[in-house]
Structure formats: structure tokens, C-alpha cells
Amino acid sequence: MARVVVDVMLKPEILDPQGKAVHGALPRLGFDGVTGVRQGKRFELEVDGELTAERLAEVRTIAETLLSNPVIEDFAVRVDEAGGAA
Amino acid sequence: MARVVVDVMLKPEILDPQGKAVHGALPRLGFDGVTGVRQGKRFELEVDGELTAERLAEVRTIAETLLSNPVIEDFAVRVDEAGGAA
Numbered sequence: 001m002a003r004v005v006v007d008v009m010l011k012p013e014i015l016d017p018q019g020k021a022v023h024g025a026l027p028r029l030g031f032d033g034v035t036g037v038r039q040g041k042r043f044e045l046e047v048d049g050e051l052t053a054e055r056l057a058e059v060r061t062i063a064e065t066l067l068s069n070p071v072i073e074d075f076a077v078r079v080d081e082a083g084g085a086a
Numbered sequence: 087m088a089r090v091v092v093d094v095m096l097k098p099e100i101l102d103p104q105g106k107a108v109h110g111a112l113p114r115l116g117f118d119g120v121t122g123v124r125q126g127k128r129f130e131l132e133v134d135g136e137l138t139a140e141r142l143a144e145v146r147t148i149a150e151t152l153l154s155n156p157v158i159e160d161f162a163v164r165v166d167e168a169g170g171a172a
Contacts, residue, residue: 001121007128022129022152031148033141035087036132042093043108046122055119062117066108 002051003080009040088137095126
């Protein structure tokens with residue numbers, strides 16, 4: 001059992017209204033010093049059995065076809081050793 | 087200028103319908119071997135100036151109060167050296 005993390009973010013040239021909303025809220029909450037916020041998606045996939053190069057290639061295909069829209073989004077696939085958000 | 091990444095995921099005991107939907111779509115698209123999918127959020131914060139311990143503590147507070155709901159979500163804050171999804 002292995003965990004693979006897929007991060008999906010809007011490409012830098014694509015407007016990100018969610019990130020802009022978060023960024024706009026920060027000064028109102030008393031936080032300054034943050035010059036930009038981008039919001040994206042994070043997927044954690046539990047892969048059965050050993051994580052072979054073939055399996056990882058399959059996850060890349062999943063990321064490209066189902067989890068992201070390659071026209072407006074970039075994605076990154078990486079194996080999670082630690083256990084993620086906790 | 088430093089980039090800090092905040093990962094927000096639903097706690098393991100909280101039902102994740104988005105992740106379930108993705109998981110359900112995989113066999114239909116011809117992918118097997120993935121036993122579970124969880125979907126969460128990823129925030130990239132650009133922090134002005136040097137990233138001091140104080141600044142990082144502020145980002146943790148932002149993550150706790152604005153970016154996540156600690157009742158149902160876990161978050162992780164880390165400094166991004168590489169540049170993220172690309």
C-alpha cells in the first residue's frame with residue numbers, strides 16, 4: 001500500500017478568484033506580509049500493492065485525464081512517504 | 087520572497103464525497119489498483135521578505151483560522167523550496 005499525492009494548481013497565467021478572495025480577506029483579519037495566494041486541489045490516492053514505475057505512470061495518466069484540466073491547470077505527482085496533512 | 091504551502095485535508099473519519107466520486111470514476115475509465123481517493127485543498131502563499139519563525143507562525147494561524155475548519159479538517163504547513171505543481 002502506497003500513497004501518491006497529486007497536486008493540481010491553476011497555471012500562473014490563469015486568474016484564480018478563490019485565491020484572490022483569500023488574499024483579500026487576510027488584511028481584514030489582521031494579517032499582512034502575504035503578497036499572493038493561489039488555491040488548488042490536492043488528491044491523495046491509495047495505491048494497492050507495490051508502487052511500480054508502471055503504477056506511477058498510471059497515476060500520472062489519471063492526474064492528466066481525470067484530476068486536472070491540462071489546458072488551464074498544472075499538476076505534480078509525488079509519492080508521499082510521510083502521511084500528508086496531519 | 088518565500089512560498090509556503092498549506093495542505094488542507096478532511097480528517098480521515100470525515101466522509102469525503104468528492105474523493106469518493108473520483109474513486110468511483112476510475113474503474114469506469116479503465117484504471118484499477120487505486121483503493122482510495124481523498125480530495126483536499128492546497129494553498130500557495132507568497133510571503134514578503136525573509137521567512138522568519140514569526141512569519142511562519144502567522145501562516146500557521148492563517149491556516150488554522152481562515153484556510154481550514156479544524157473541526158473537520160487537518161492542515162499541514164511547509165515551506166516550498168522547489169516551486170510546486172509544474
